[in-house]
Amino acid sequence: MKKLQVKILDARIGTDFPLPSYATPGSAGLDLRACLDGPLTLEPGQTELIPTGLAIHIDDPNLCAMILPRSGLGHKHGIVLGNLVGLIDSDYQGQLFVSCWNRGQQSFVMEPGERMAQLVLVPVVQADFEVVSEFTESNRGDGGFGSSGRH
Numbered sequence: 001m002k003k004l005q006v007k008i009l010d011a012r013i014g015t016d017f018p019l020p021s022y023a024t025p026g027s028a029g030l031d032l033r034a035c036l037d038g039p040l041t042l043e044p045g046q047t048e049l050i051p052t053g054l055a056i057h058i059d060d061p062n063l064c065a066m067i068l069p070r071s072g073l074g075h076k077h078g079i080v081l082g083n084l085v086g087l088i089d090s091d092y093q094g095q096l097f098v099s100c101w102n103r104g105q106q107s108f109v110m111e112p113g114e115r116m117a118q119l120v121l122v123p124v125v126q127a128d129f130e131v132v133s134e135f136t137e138s139n140r141g142d143g144g145f146g147s148s149g150r151h
């Protein structure tokens, strides 16, 4: 299997914090840890851009990466992403940052090395554009926004 090369920018990763790894052979997401010097308190409503200490250059236009929230942190503690989803372009070469938003009612202390979000590689298809007058008809046609279900 072809694997993406992830560059480690922070020497604490692999020493103070574990190396990134997939939790199980079937895991889709790679945990992204907070590369912090000390605890960071996120007050209710606060958003902070938190470094991961990792950089990737995907270098393949057929792929991108997405940063997604961790379900437990989001559901139990209200820690989700300020941008809802982070999209990492295949030509991006910088450090990965996670926009952490405390949408909950209580302060949350992010500890150094804490798993704050996850990174998933996703196939990409780019679009070309063409002006046409009609499509070949389908069953749905242009029905949407609940046209086939509850009104």
Ligand SMILES: O=c1ccn([C@H]2C[C@H](O)[C@@H](COP(=O)(O)OP(=O)(O)OP(=O)(O)O)O2)c(=O)[nH]1
Binding pocket: 067, 083, 085, 086, 087, 088, 089, 090, 092, 095, 096, 097, 098, 099
């Ligand atoms: O959660 C995120 C989202 C993006 N990025 C990096 C990778 C991505 O390739 C780059 C640009 O992201 P995006 O295109 O979403 O940003 P933008 O606000 O549209 O700005 P621009 O493309 O002008 O930099 O920032 C992150 O590190 N974390």
